[in-house]
Amino acid sequence: MMRFSDSLSVFALLCLWFFCIEASVHSYRGERFVTKGNAFVVHGGSEGVYSSVSNQNDSSVAANGDSYIRFDKITFRRTKDFANFSSGLIHAVIFEVEDRETIGGSAYGGQRAVCCTSDLAKLGVCYEGEVIYRPSTKNPNWPRVFGVSFNMDEEATSLPSKLIRISRTGMYNLYFIHCDPKLKEVVVEGKTIWKNPTGYLPGRMAPLMNFYGFMSLAFVILGIFWFSQYARFWREVFTLQNSITLVITLGMFEMALWYFEYAEFNETGIRPTGITIWAVTFGTVKRTVARLIILMVAMGYGVVRPTLGGLTSKVIMLGATFFLASEILELVENVGAVSDLSGKARLFLVLPVAVLDAFFILWIFTSLSATLNKLQARRIMVKLDIYRKFTNALAVAVIVSVGWICYELYFKSRDIYNERWQNAWIIPAFWQVLSFSLLCVICTLWAPSQNSTRYAYSDDASEEFDRDETSLTLIKPSPISSKDVRSPLDARPSQGNNGISNDDLEEDKTE
Numbered sequence: 001m002m003r004f005s006d007s008l009s010v011f012a013l014l015c016l017w018f019f020c021i022e023a024s025v026h027s028y029r030g031e032r033f034v035t036k037g038n039a040f041v042v043h044g045g046s047e048g049v050y051s052s053v054s055n056q057n058d059s060s061v062a063a064n065g066d067s068y069i070r071f072d073k074i075t076f077r078r079t080k081d082f083a084n085f086s087s088g089l090i091h092a093v094i095f096e097v098e099d100r101e102t103i104g105g106s107a108y109g110g111q112r113a114v115c116c117t118s119d120l121a122k123l124g125v126c127y128e129g130e131v132i133y134r135p136s137t138k139n140p141n142w143p144r145v146f147g148v149s150f151n152m153d154e155e156a157t158s159l160p161s162k163l164i165r166i167s168r169t170g171m172y173n174l175y176f177i178h179c180d181p182k183l184k185e186v187v188v189e190g191k192t193i194w195k196n197p198t199g200y201l202p203g204r205m206a207p208l209m210n211f212y213g214f215m216s217l218a219f220v221i222l223g224i225f226w227f228s229q230y231a232r233f234w235r236e237v238f239t240l241q242n243s244i245t246l247v248i249t250l251g252m253f254e255m256a257l258w259y260f261e262y263a264e265f266n267e268t269g270i271r272p273t274g275i276t277i278w279a280v281t282f283g284t285v286k287r288t289v290a291r292l293i294i295l296m297v298a299m300g301y302g303v304v305r306p307t308l309g310g311l312t313s314k315v316i317m318l319g320a321t322f323f324l325a326s327e328i329l330e331l332v333e334n335v336g337a338v339s340d341l342s343g344k345a346r347l348f349l350v351l352p353v354a355v356l357d358a359f360f361i362l363w364i365f366t367s368l369s370a371t372l373n374k375l376q377a378r379r380i381m382v383k384l385d386i387y388r389k390f391t392n393a394l395a396v397a398v399i400v401s402v403g404w405i406c407y408e409l410y411f412k413s414r415d416i417y418n419e420r421w422q423n424a425w426i427i428p429a430f431w432q433v434l435s436f437s438l439l440c441v442i443c444t445l446w447a448p449s450q451n452s453t454r455y456a457y458s459d460d461a462s463e464e465f466d467r468d469e470t471s472l473t474l475i476k477p478s479p480i481s482s483k484d485v486r487s488p489l490d491a492r493p494s495q496g497n498n499g500i501s502n503d504d505l506e507e508d509k510t511e
Helices: 002-018 097-102 118-122 206-232 239-268 273-299 309-334 347-378 381-413 426-445 502-510
Strands: 025-032 034-036 039-049 068-077 090-096 144-148 156-158 162-165 170-178 187-195
Touching: 025 039, 039 187, 068 090, 068 170, 090 097, 097 170, 170 187, 206 239, 206 426, 239 273, 239 426, 273 309, 273 347, 273 426, 309 347, 347 381, 381 426
Parallel strands: none
Antiparallel strands: 025 187, 034 039, 039 170, 068 156, 068 162, 068 187, 090 144, 090 170
């Protein structure tokens, strides 16, 4: 454990150093142009921006309620070996996503081009070697296109400082474009600052600050209920309830950290990388522990058996792998995120988490099925009733999750250009609400009470399952001896620690 902890600390510090980046301040550190069709392009950023409170024309000074994109020390550089000629313009192009068709054109119905071709120049619609654009039908002053060029032997040239106020709510895109193949070695330096009326949070992220504020309050209310019950009946508390307490505590820290992360981001325009890493880590630990708890409860740990036995190493390995895959994915998704785009994580980072989640679900439900069958066979009705309710809650959560994943795929497939950015925050918020709802169900089923211990494991012979066959693998169940059927971390209700419960004694007499 010490080695893993040390590795995690080093990894977090490396991420803190490597991903240290300003949030709505889009920084360019020697970005190179890439070929797109007949143009050379650097993507400068994409954000959902709300319109200014005061709908005014451009100004060098912006009020607090204004939205704008400001260019700050944008410089284009080339090496001395490629400085022996005067160049064409290097353009900065800003457009709202609905006006994307105003950029580029085609001659005689041919292939669409961003840079003006000789055929288009002959038609008199543009000048050869420059970016093609037309005024927007909704806003004649857009798109905004301006640029600079290199003089002979000039190695650097800069765009003038410029502030562009946003008068219409939309998803805005910035590209640096040139059409001169001889400028292929040029790089971009500097930064642009994007601001919404209420602060520096990108438009798609802005609602999440209030959402995490409400979630923090919800966790506080749940915590007050749980900890009050815990304090009243602390003598009756068993392992499962201690694990639930850990999940609630982690959730409270996670929600609070996300709220403060977004609040500072919104206030300063600089994303607090340290807080982001801690929020991501607390969230990943919470999700990992919650999955392990549900798995071990499904196996009957702490309820119908005292240990995981031979399955301990497999459960720990699955949990550690899930934690690592989720942590990397969340760091890539959140730490240093600048552009207001969805689906930024690479496919090879998403797939491992999805596969591991599928393993968890498969293992949980096969284990639950085996445990339910054993409880029913032994007629231990108190625990059987709790397990049935828990199984139903899990089944509903899985069905809702699958339905939401289908909706999410539909949403993203129909929103290629992020035109629905104002509703995109609902997708991550849903998963937080779903996990919180399931946690509330678990807290209700296993809240500390004067009868708590009746749901805990008892070594009485009537609950002995050592001869039962419940050993499971990640693929399918396979019979093994009882010592391999035990499980660690979170579990569900069981029998009394002090022996057999009255209900169970009565049931045994009935038999």
